[in-house]
Amino acid sequence: MLTVNNLNSGYGKLQILYNLDIEVPEKELTVVVGPNGAGKTTLLCSIMNIANVFSGEIILQGNSIVGEQTHDLAQKGIAYVPQMGNVFAELSVMDNLHMAAYMLTKAEAKDKADQMTDIFPVLKKFIHRHAGTLSGGERRMLAIAMGLIKNPKLMLLDELSTDLAPIIAERVMMEVARMRDELDITVLMVEQMAKRALEIGNTAYLLVSGEVRYAGKAGDLLHEPELCSMYLGIKPPEDNSEGFELSISEDELPGSDEGSEDN
Amino acid sequence: MAPWLTSGLIYASGLALTAGSITLLYIATRTFNFAVASMATIGFYVAYTGVTLYGGLPYQYYPLVLVVGAITGFVCYYGLNRPLLRRQAAEITLMMSTLGYDLVLLSMIQMYADYLTHTYKIFPRRVTMSLFDFELFGERAAAFILPVIAIGFLTILHFFLTKTKFGVAMRATIENPTLAGASGINSDRVYLVSWIISGGMAALGGSFMAMAMTGTPVMGMYTIPLMFAGAILGGLGSIYGGILGGMVIGLTEYAGVYLLAQQFGPWVLGYRMGIPLFIMAVTLLVFPRGLSGIPLAKIIKNWVGQKRGAGK
Numbered sequence: 001m002l003t004v005n006n007l008n009s010g011y012g013k014l015q016i017l018y019n020l021d022i023e024v025p026e027k028e029l030t031v032v033v034g035p036n037g038a039g040k041t042t043l044l045c046s047i048m049n050i051a052n053v054f055s056g057e058i059i060l061q062g063n064s065i066v067g068e069q070t071h072d073l074a075q076k077g078i079a080y081v082p083q084m085g086n087v088f089a090e091l092s093v094m095d096n097l098h099m100a101a102y103m104l105t106k107a108e109a110k111d112k113a114d115q116m117t118d119i120f121p122v123l124k125k126f127i128h129r130h131a132g133t134l135s136g137g138e139r140r141m142l143a144i145a146m147g148l149i150k151n152p153k154l155m156l157l158d159e160l161s162t163d164l165a166p167i168i169a170e171r172v173m174m175e176v177a178r179m180r181d182e183l184d185i186t187v188l189m190v191e192q193m194a195k196r197a198l199e200i201g202n203t204a205y206l207l208v209s210g211e212v213r214y215a216g217k218a219g220d221l222l223h224e225p226e227l228c229s230m231y232l233g234i235k236p237p238e239d240n241s242e243g244f245e246l247s248i249s250e251d252e253l254p255g256s257d258e259g260s261e262d263n
Numbered sequence: 264m265a266p267w268l269t270s271g272l273i274y275a276s277g278l279a280l281t282a283g284s285i286t287l288l289y290i291a292t293r294t295f296n297f298a299v300a301s302m303a304t305i306g307f308y309v310a311y312t313g314v315t316l317y318g319g320l321p322y323q324y325y326p327l328v329l330v331v332g333a334i335t336g337f338v339c340y341y342g343l344n345r346p347l348l349r350r351q352a353a354e355i356t357l358m359m360s361t362l363g364y365d366l367v368l369l370s371m372i373q374m375y376a377d378y379l380t381h382t383y384k385i386f387p388r389r390v391t392m393s394l395f396d397f398e399l400f401g402e403r404a405a406a407f408i409l410p411v412i413a414i415g416f417l418t419i420l421h422f423f424l425t426k427t428k429f430g431v432a433m434r435a436t437i438e439n440p441t442l443a444g445a446s447g448i449n450s451d452r453v454y455l456v457s458w459i460i461s462g463g464m465a466a467l468g469g470s471f472m473a474m475a476m477t478g479t480p481v482m483g484m485y486t487i488p489l490m491f492a493g494a495i496l497g498g499l500g501s502i503y504g505g506i507l508g509g510m511v512i513g514l515t516e517y518a519g520v521y522l523l524a525q526q527f528g529p530w531v532l533g534y535r536m537g538i539p540l541f542i543m544a545v546t547l548l549v550f551p552r553g554l555s556g557i558p559l560a561k562i563i564k565n566w567v568g569q570k571r572g573a574g575k
Contacts, residue, residue, distance in 0.1 A: 012351075050441055069451075070444030080445040088435045088442065098428070099435045103447040106428070146446070 001026040001154055001186045007056035009046040016042040017210045029180045029187045031201035031218050033194040035231050038207040040190040044156045048073055048080050075103055079152035083159040086143035089132030093123055096131050100146035116145040137168035154186045161193040169193055194232040198222050267521035269406040270475045275513025276413040277471030279506045282493030284464035286505025290437050291457035294344055294357040299490055300483030301368030302335050302462055303469025307478045310470040314395045315385055321395050328470045329463040336462020339364050340455050372480045390478035405474045417506060496543045498553025507554050512539040
């Protein structure tokens, strides 16, 4: 789906990423982890032409997208959910959804907005409220809904769990896994909550100081004790052969009344 | 109606539009537009040319004023602002570029004034536009018509920004350009429309102000401190705040100078600009975020609560 070859990029004259090679297979969840300042967000910003690409290739389905305007990339099917400022705080929830569906016709946008409120019922309750008044978890749900509403081929998710309570962060992670499994969406996710991300991801990249230190299966990175403890601050599991198990019940997932935040 | 109120309403309606124009561009493109001065003057000259050469009332030329003002905004965006924004120019660079554009426009205005003099034998360098007005209820009609046009313009702008898809997209881009781009909104179009609306507002504001003051090629340069004072008083964060700030600055200038001249004599007239600037400074000391930062809803709620409490 997306291939990044020998990418060098940064902001202004400041280079952040060095000779980066990333492959994002179709309908899979690719996870990028690493310590603060590793360049994880810069990778997503480089793909979206928000950061400056100095050299290298970014190829989406066989076509180079380097230098294309951000709104053109959105029209090509890339949905980007930034870590911060991922909703329009001054607009209502409904207007946020309509703006995210800007490329669709009015009727299509309305249909898709209805679908999103079905997937995330918590949004229905606050549909006319300003997004700035939502709680952290509700905002993330809205941000994901704004990404999904575009019918994306590829979703770029930047640190969805930041500032969220652990239980809410888990719900958000489960939503991401559900997007891949049920909606067949290709996801490139940058995440600080490394352990959870590696448990649900297919492929993983460990970025350190703008360079790739690990590339391979996501679960296998958890069995690299040196990398895990040095860069991710996690203790490798003694036996993780079972893979990821849900630590919350389906009832707690967004979309169920019991699990939704209500404030 | 008191004389200061008649002129004050006319002048303040124009100043409100120019202050709104400055604010709109600042929040949309981070650009303090100094060219608003000459854009306003161009608005005056379009209306003046119309009434002098073709007759009628100044009001009937306002649609043309809007179009010409919009064109000056369009040219400035494509000629200057867009290339600089693409190079991620600093705010100071964006601001100084509009000063350069203002000087170019000012030169063109001077040439146009000379052209009118030589070709039509008219004298456009000191113009009293109020001579072309008519009386309504014993007052100058502009005192009624111009505030109504200004409010009508604001209502249409509000409808555009809140009820139309592109208007909401403009608000979204102003709030978060990165997210708007990621949503598929073309920020380039949003900035262009902001410049077009802003140019139209500035020119219309200038044509209004010329109904209360002497129209000259440098009238914009003379009044630009007050246009910016209105925008700053409004808080620079909201178009509506900017328009309200311009209205307050315009009215206080006329009211203040009238009241002070009655007390201390006509020498006060020389310091007329100081009055609204003083009021702006005091307001900002109390409310650093300007008029749009005043928690009106909270104040009204408290006031209603106190009234109810007193009634029990």
